[in-house]
Amino acid sequence: MKKQDPIQAQLIAARRSQILEAATKVFAEKGFHRATIKDVAKAADIADGTIYNYFENKTALLLGLLDRLNETPHREEHFSQASKMKLGDWVRGYIHERYETLGTQGFDIFQIMLSEILVNPELRELYSQQVIQPTYALAKRYFQKWMKEGSVKEIDPALTMRAISGMFLGVVMLRLMGDPELKTRWDEMPDVMAEIILNGLTEDSDG
Amino acid sequence: MKKQDPIQAQLIAARRSQILEAATKVFAEKGFHRATIKDVAKAADIADGTIYNYFENKTALLLGLLDRLNETPHREEHFSQASKMKLGDWVRGYIHERYETLGTQGFDIFQIMLSEILVNPELRELYSQQVIQPTYALAKRYFQKWMKEGSVKEIDPALTMRAISGMFLGVVMLRLMGDPELKTRWDEMPDVMAEIILNGLTEDSDG
Amino acid sequence: MKKQDPIQAQLIAARRSQILEAATKVFAEKGFHRATIKDVAKAADIADGTIYNYFENKTALLLGLLDRLNETPHREEHFSQASKMKLGDWVRGYIHERYETLGTQGFDIFQIMLSEILVNPELRELYSQQVIQPTYALAKRYFQKWMKEGSVKEIDPALTMRAISGMFLGVVMLRLMGDPELKTRWDEMPDVMAEIILNGLTEDSDG
Amino acid sequence: MKKQDPIQAQLIAARRSQILEAATKVFAEKGFHRATIKDVAKAADIADGTIYNYFENKTALLLGLLDRLNETPHREEHFSQASKMKLGDWVRGYIHERYETLGTQGFDIFQIMLSEILVNPELRELYSQQVIQPTYALAKRYFQKWMKEGSVKEIDPALTMRAISGMFLGVVMLRLMGDPELKTRWDEMPDVMAEIILNGLTEDSDG
DNA sequence: CATGAATGAGGATTCATTCAT
DNA sequence: TATGAATGAATCCTCATTCAT
Numbered sequence: 018m019k020k021q022d023p024i025q026a027q028l029i030a031a032r033r034s035q036i037l038e039a040a041t042k043v044f045a046e047k048g049f050h051r052a053t054i055k056d057v058a059k060a061a062d063i064a065d066g067t068i069y070n071y072f073e074n075k076t077a078l079l080l081g082l083l084d085r086l087n088e089t090p091h092r093e094e095h096f097s098q099a100s101k102m103k104l105g106d107w108v109r110g111y112i113h114e115r116y117e118t119l120g121t122q123g124f125d126i127f128q129i130m131l132s133e134i135l136v137n138p139e140l141r142e143l144y145s146q147q148v149i150q151p152t153y154a155l156a157k158r159y160f161q162k163w164m165k166e167g168s169v170k171e172i173d174p175a176l177t178m179r180a181i182s183g184m185f186l187g188v189v190m191l192r193l194m195g196d197p198e199l200k201t202r203w204d205e206m207p208d209v210m211a212e213i214i215l216n217g218l219t220e221d222s223d224g
Numbered sequence: 225m226k227k228q229d230p231i232q233a234q235l236i237a238a239r240r241s242q243i244l245e246a247a248t249k250v251f252a253e254k255g256f257h258r259a260t261i262k263d264v265a266k267a268a269d270i271a272d273g274t275i276y277n278y279f280e281n282k283t284a285l286l287l288g289l290l291d292r293l294n295e296t297p298h299r300e301e302h303f304s305q306a307s308k309m310k311l312g313d314w315v316r317g318y319i320h321e322r323y324e325t326l327g328t329q330g331f332d333i334f335q336i337m338l339s340e341i342l343v344n345p346e347l348r349e350l351y352s353q354q355v356i357q358p359t360y361a362l363a364k365r366y367f368q369k370w371m372k373e374g375s376v377k378e379i380d381p382a383l384t385m386r387a388i389s390g391m392f393l394g395v396v397m398l399r400l401m402g403d404p405e406l407k408t409r410w411d412e413m414p415d416v417m418a419e420i421i422l423n424g425l426t427e428d429s430d431g
Numbered sequence: 432m433k434k435q436d437p438i439q440a441q442l443i444a445a446r447r448s449q450i451l452e453a454a455t456k457v458f459a460e461k462g463f464h465r466a467t468i469k470d471v472a473k474a475a476d477i478a479d480g481t482i483y484n485y486f487e488n489k490t491a492l493l494l495g496l497l498d499r500l501n502e503t504p505h506r507e508e509h510f511s512q513a514s515k516m517k518l519g520d521w522v523r524g525y526i527h528e529r530y531e532t533l534g535t536q537g538f539d540i541f542q543i544m545l546s547e548i549l550v551n552p553e554l555r556e557l558y559s560q561q562v563i564q565p566t567y568a569l570a571k572r573y574f575q576k577w578m579k580e581g582s583v584k585e586i587d588p589a590l591t592m593r594a595i596s597g598m599f600l601g602v603v604m605l606r607l608m609g610d611p612e613l614k615t616r617w618d619e620m621p622d623v624m625a626e627i628i629l630n631g632l633t634e635d636s637d638g
Numbered sequence: 639m640k641k642q643d644p645i646q647a648q649l650i651a652a653r654r655s656q657i658l659e660a661a662t663k664v665f666a667e668k669g670f671h672r673a674t675i676k677d678v679a680k681a682a683d684i685a686d687g688t689i690y691n692y693f694e695n696k697t698a699l700l701l702g703l704l705d706r707l708n709e710t711p712h713r714e715e716h717f718s719q720a721s722k723m724k725l726g727d728w729v730r731g732y733i734h735e736r737y738e739t740l741g742t743q744g745f746d747i748f749q750i751m752l753s754e755i756l757v758n759p760e761l762r763e764l765y766s767q768q769v770i771q772p773t774y775a776l777a778k779r780y781f782q783k784w785m786k787e788g789s790v791k792e793i794d795p796a797l798t799m800r801a802i803s804g805m806f807l808g809v810v811m812l813r814l815m816g817d818p819e820l821k822t823r824w825d826e827m828p829d830v831m832a833e834i835i836l837n838g839l840t841e842d843s844d845g
Numbered sequence: 846c847a848t849g850a851a852t853g854a855g856g857a858t859t860c861a862t863t864c865a866t
Numbered sequence: 867t868a869t870g871a872a873t874g875a876a877t878c879c880t881c882a883t884t885c886a887t
Contacts, residue, residue, distance in 0.1 A: 187394025601808025
């Protein structure tokens, strides 16, 4: 009431950012459960109680992180370029981009998030609604277009999408689980995955 | 004073089994963190303290479960049949089998396990050593054979294996995250996945 | 810079009133301990901090409420009519009036107040000084008059007064404790109490 | 299972007693809200957590105290002697006894209890069920007998009982509120109260 | 080995109060 | 004076683990 709403809103957003920043760092280091609110507060250089002025509880910090991850991605943009490219290039590009958004610290926090998602229904639901479903919806449109064009075989789009996004997710999981090969040769994965997705393992004529 | 080792050993093994059985049930129901030692003890119909005669601490229960999951699988057996079949049939069969070992409760406990693996380095290491690496080692042999035979293209085996097992893992993850489509149509997934792995999404002639 | 004292004083009084009004409502609804300063501030439509410009701390709000309850009562007035009436009528009237000042919300706030008085020495002292002692002092005068007139037996006035006001208080307590009979038939109590106080339970001749 | 049930039960009862003893002392000194579980644990010379093996939560300690107060009283016994005595003697005796059970520390703890009862519905309900209602039920029987005998006037028993027990309660309240007169002359109160209850304030002939 | 009562460190959360603006 | 964000002490309760019996 005292200050103008827009400025207020900015301050609030800034403080929330500051807290989420700290949370990202602390959670990535110690994991969600081992990290305490005090840890986060210290990292953000504020008092414990202040966190509760911006987040309902500890779990809400995770939800906040999720929201944040979601601000970045330009999924739609990438899909929209599909029509302009050869399918192969597009797939490689897509994988690349998807994996780039994870970037360094992204892995750590994605690891924490996945761990909690597996165990926390609320978070799971949110992730489903905010990340998975929208992606499927988007992908479906293009998939159908490709099928009509004949650049993609006539197969069940729903399950195929799940197999493919499963591959993305699973490869990340394997890396998160510490596979050294994946860590070292991470940059080669998009090509490998794209090749499998597009052409499979067998020579052209097999079945 | 001590009884004969073999009998002792059997008793100990039995008691461990009893406890792990209980742990499986309880963890699957409540998750690892929410489940208490008391819960497990009750489910096993023994005293809290007794558990500590067989497991060093709560985490050791998870490690125990992991060991246990590994007793079952007949990975080697399946691989050994590879030479006898057409590649396509073999892949479909393998996926089927892999997913069957999860069965009902398997999903719940795998969910818990994955969640912890992501966050607990010790567990992660164990999982890597006992499950992932052996699988890779095994798969690698056959992969190379297939390549020599020409039934599989010449591609990097290490990364390819990771992409494929990533797909297995990721699809399970997506189901664990609550995807309704995957729950309903789970039985159709092996065929879809096999088709992609073998032939990719594009018609034979594409690139 | 300061405005004239009288206006200042009025503003201050008004703001205090506004706050106490809100406190009454909030305390009655949630109880003293469960109610937060924020609750009161919201109800008063002011900022938390403002309350501290008018009251030293949370407890002072209760003291303020007590002061306020004391502005209302017309104890003296009622007593002053004693000489004009028959004793019986006067007693019945007094009880009626005393209970009327409680009125709906009165009960709730009295409940809170009593609860705190029992536990908070400062409040207890204030209640004693501002409510109990004045009442006794007043009552004593009339009591002695009635004794001289012979309309009341020669008994110890101090203890008798305590027994009688104890009855008033205790009956309210019983109602506050949720007695359904008292809630339903509350209006009949003054007559019952008056009858006991005046004539006791036994027929005229007993002892 | 290890030790015999009866011995077990005794140990448990003893520990509960030990804790309630400590709680009585601590609550009486600091009040319910100001007293911490740690305080009680220290007073009982046990660890904080141990309390929670015997009581669900802090409030349960109060409920436990209430139960305990209820073990003592010999209400029924006293009432059963009613037929043998003159009404006047009986009433005086009853008041005496009722007030004796409070004895020294009883006042402190009753004070805490009342304070909480006024504010805690659960406790209120329990007090109503375990103390108030049984007393009413018991009293009602005798009341009706006395009326038939003619030793008590024909008045509404329900409300009369409430007026009288209200007097008991209220006088205690006034004492708890610190009335010095009541503290000093407490022993005289039963006679004063009995006189009022039996004969009222007025000389025999009045109305 | 089995028991389960005792332990007590640990952590999320609340909220009265302060104070810079 | 009004504001309300920031503070951080305070506390209930949980639960893995120990150990005397």
